[in-house]
Amino acid sequence: MPTQPNLAPSGTTAVAVENVTRVFTSRRRRVVALEGMSMRARAGEIVAVVGPSGCGKSTLLELVCGLQQPDAGRVETAPAALMAQRDLLLPWRSAIDNAALALQLRGVPLGEARTQAAPWLERFGLREFEDARPAQLSGGMRQRVSFLRTLLAGKPVLALDEPFAALDALTRQEMQGWLAHVLESEPRTVILVTHDVEEAVVLADHVLVMSKRPGCAVAEIEVTLPRPRRRTDPAVVELREQALRALGLEG
Helix, strand or coil, rough: CCCCCCCCCCEEEEEEEEEEEEEEEEEEEEEEEEEEEEEEEEECEEEECCCCCCHHHHHHHHHHHCCCCCEEEEEEEEEEEEEECCCCCCCCCCCHHHHHHHHCCCHHHHHHHHHHHHHHHHHHCCCCHCHHHHHHHHCHHHHHHHHHHHHHCCCCEEEEEEECCCCHHHHHHHHHHHHHHHHHHHHCCCEEEEHHHHHHHHHCCEEEEEEECCCCCEEEEECCCCCCCCCCHHHHHHHHHHHHHHHHCCC
């Protein structure tokens, strides 16, 4: 089983985004996606980012992962792996080979990558489906394989871009509980983008609320509630309402 990546000492900064501006320019128009955007995540923390559609949340994750560069400001982060909104599993590969791809990209031969990935599939409840192709898996199973591939990339920071948005409500709640359990045993620094304010409060240590485009942080809500959290608990409901007010929405 692969070793856990080295996390920075608890309390140290793993991700720092300071006064960042990101502009996209084409022949037809100029779009300012982020302007004056700042955020921080300490090692081992889960920070959920919520905001209106088109406010630059996905751009923020790509900046954290080094897939884009800011036009102004500064981004400093430990190595990060991105899990995109779609699972992006290769349809011709089995579940175990899709998961093992992350290890192959690190230079591990396929046979050894499969050997390393197999115990993880068992932990993720997918052992009996390791030879199944993506088309044979449920939506929740596909997301587990996608998350496992991200985890096996061996990065201390995970950038998750609405990982459960395409799932039905019941499966989404199941996957939220599953993710919380996995991160308890395999801690990482996590930046979680989500449209689901309740999901943010249930999973995160901090909820960062962004403005409309150009996106910037307008509120940060600390979540100190013990885990596991029930979405019906009054304290969870109150924090959800606080986040909705910061978004300018009624609860």
